[in-house]
Amino acid sequence: MTMEIRVLDPAEWDDWYGTLELAFGGVPESPEERQAWQELTRYDRSIGVWDGERCVGTAGAFTFRLSVPGGAIVPAAGVTMVSVAATHRRRGILTSMMRRQLDDIRAWGEPLAVLTASEPEIYGRFGYGVGAYATRATIDTTRVRLSVPDGTDDVVLRQVDPAKSTAEREAVYARRVTARPGMLVREPGWERVPLLDPEGERGGASPRQCVVAERDGEVVGYALFAIKPEWTPAGADGSVLLKDLEALDPVAEAALWRFLCSIDLTSSVRIHSRPVDDGWQHLVSDIRRCAPTQRDSLHVRLVDLAAALEARRYQAPVDVVLEVADAFCPWNEGRWRLTGDGKGAMCVRTADPADLSLSVRELGAAYLGGTSLVSLAAAGRVRELRGAALVEASVAFGSPVAPWLPHGF
Incomplete structure (x- = not known):
């Protein structure tokens, strides 16, 4: 049968998203995640490829605003949920979706398209270049000490419920967006994304925790993290898993890093994604004991x-x-x-x-x-x-x- 590419009908979302899940290994997402992504889906900006009654290709585009050098906020299409069924590879489906999508983005008047790639080699042929990188690291807190700036002791840290601190955290995040290129203005609904924490994906770690940094009663920073308890014959060997950290000044940021590196019963802080020039690298006493690595993050396409x-x-x-x-x-x-x-x-x-x-x-x-x-x-x-x-x-x-x-x- 002739394959058809068309805009996603809300009634087709389950089949469409099921195709995406299958292409990424077939492990169903938690109801919490699935509901969140369904509510964030822009149906008018999502397309599917259908072979008869079966969905065999998916692609979507969120409506984003992206910070660029100089502090301007620029409309950008956030390309997402791209997949092709394993049974339909090598038939030009991905190319057809990319063609349709870039034509649409141009018609919408958005000068940029951005994405994160499951496999970096895929999107270069469609004009995407790696525009931002991220650092991963594991700080060995049994061997590494932090040298913090003056005033760090004046910052007050307070443990709070992550969900109940959303407004405070988002206010800090919003003030940080124009300070660094590549950051996204969080539109309504996106404040939930940092809180997605399915129990089945914790890998033995705790539910997400939050600490806010305050000065003179004002929240000036926060850290979202989890603790993964582990024990060896020699004693506690837990890890702090950092999810998110933002601060309005270097002193507040240093206070948060010092806290993360000194939590009882832990011996490391695992950093999943931080800027390649992040300040923590200059606070630590031994960068080798942090094992930093770099990988591609945001891919950028000028439309x-x-x-x-x-x-x-x-x-x-x-x-x-x-x-x-x-x-x-x-x-x-x-x-x-x-x-x-x-x-x-x-x-x-x-x-x-x-x-x-x-x-x-x-x-x-x-x-x-x-x-x-x-x-x-x-x-x-x-x-x-x-x-x-x-x-x-x-x-x-x-x-x-x-x-x-x-x-x-």
Whole structure:
């Protein structure tokens, strides 16, 4: 039968989501998670591929607003729930969904698409580049000591019910969004995501716990975490599993890290995802005993190249002509003159000679300031056609703060 791609009908959600679950191993999600994602699903922005009465492909797009260098908040489509049934691979289903989705995102007037990838190699051919990375680490708190700044003892820590502290935590998070590229404005409903804590996925750890940091009666930071108790013949060997941590200043942040590293009956703090330039790395006495590793996090795709490049700010004046290749979204192809600085930018088509040659994938990687054009050029991904253009553009595209995605979607 001929396969059909169409917008998701709410009545089809169970079958559609079941296809997604099966593609990711077939382990059903908890009712708590399933309900949360069903309520967050944008049906008008979700598509399915149907082979007769069977759903064999899924893809969705949340409506996000993303922080970019300079502090602006830019509309972005949060690509999500992408899957193809194992019985229908190698038939062009994924390509068809990506084609339909990017055309839709362009029609919606959103200059960016972003996603997290189950397999990083999948999305490069559709123009996505890795725009933000995250650090994982395990701090050995039996061997590592923290050196905290003056004033840390003045911060008051208070253990609270995670659900009852939502308003306080979200107020802190909202003030942090524009300070770091790659962070998402949490729209209504998304405040529940950090609290998703199915018992079947705890792996022996406690229910989620929360500590808030206060100064002069104001909440200035928080940490969401769990404790995984473990015992050896030598005694307690538990772990602190960090879920989320935000603070409004370095002193409050240091107070939270010191607390996490000193909880009784634990010997480590496991960090799942933190910015690559996170301050805790300079508080610890021995970074080797923390075993930090880095992995890709947010993948970025410029859907409307000119609008995307004009939306962000540049940390140095830039005037460069870009020769851009974009076979999948040909409306972006050609030469573009980008001029900008810390106050604003313009990007227009031009017939002037190109200074740099690259694909839209490299622009996506460099867009949030976490990957330098010089680094991409070292891999042969960017070609310099005018002397000094590469360094000038690379400095301008940079960000003093590393981009970071605070939670998945």
